[in-house]
Amino acid sequence: MLNTSYAKKLFSDNKGFLLFLFCMLMVRSALADWYLVPSSSMYPTLVEGDRVICDRLAYDVKLPFTDVILKQLSDPQRGDVVTFSSPEDGVRLVKRLIAVPGDVVEMKDEHLVINGVKADYQMLAGVDKKHMTPEREYQGEQLVLHESLGALQHGIIVMPGKIAMRSFGPVKVPEGQYLMLGDNRDNSKDSRYIGFVKRELITGQVKRLLFSLDGDNYYLPRWERIGAAV
CATH class of the missing domain: 1.20.5 (Single alpha-helices involved in coiled-coils or other helix-helix interfaces)
Incomplete structure (x- = not known):
């Protein structure tokens, strides 16, 4: 009593x-959530220490605290940066959505081919080292490229000296599922390793940063990244 x-x-x-x-x-x-980017898998787009804002209503209305979809609002699109629960272990990940249901995808020596159309790659020079894989993690050569294929228009990093899966497929994306890749192609655990991601596991879209703290510089704020668009 x-x-x-x-x-x-x-x-x-x-x-x-x-x-x-x-x-x-x-x-x-x-409605909306925010997450810490804990790794370098999305460099040069997202860097370690970024806090990203996730729009949980970008695609679906879900029953709170579950993956149950109550109403579909719009379909995820190629090129979207999304958060999702890993189909492997449930860990929350942030990656780029590369292919939608029905797409036939393959990668040949780091080059994407979607539905028979090859992506175009252009070298980007003068990229700030702060947007490249930290030297404490990788000391080899890093190439920053602009990947272009329809709605896919973004920077990627490739690291020729690192062991990685650079070729796969062709594979067809099943109905209701999506293929995700990290922009830091040779340093990302994504659909090449964990498989396709079901729609209900997608938790939202990332369009903007909340703020960012630099863990290699006494966790000082990166002022230029506060509220920055992704």
């Missing part, structure tokens, strides 16, 4: 704060 009374008093004294926490959880589960 004493424990029950104490619990009731605790709730009564803190119900405003508890309601606030509940509302925050609902917002993060159903």
Whole structure:
């Protein structure tokens, strides 16, 4: 009886704060969320220490705290940067959506081919080293390229000296599933290793950063990345 009374008093004294926490959880589960980018798998687009804003209503309305889709709002598109739960272990990942249901995809020596159309690659010079894989992680050559294939218009990094899966397919993306790749192609655990991603596992689209902290520089803010578009 004493424990029950104490619990009731605790709730009564803190119900405003508890309601606030509940509302925050609902917002993060159903409307918008933010995530830390913990690795270099999306360089040069996203860097370690970025906090990205995830629009959870970009594609679907879901039952809060679940992957159950209540209503589809729009379809994910090639080139979107998305967050999703890994089909391998449930870990939240952020990657670029490369292929949609029905696409036939292959990669030949790092070059994408989608539905028989080859992507175009142009070398990018003068890229800030802050947008390249940190030297503490990889000391070899890094090439920054612009990948162009329809809606796919973005920078990628390839590292010739690193062991990686540079060729696969052709494979057809199954209905209701998507193929994801990291922009840091030779340093990303993506669909080449974990398989296709079902639509219900996609948790939202990333269009903008919240802020960014530089872990190699005393976690000082990267001012130029506050609110930056992806």
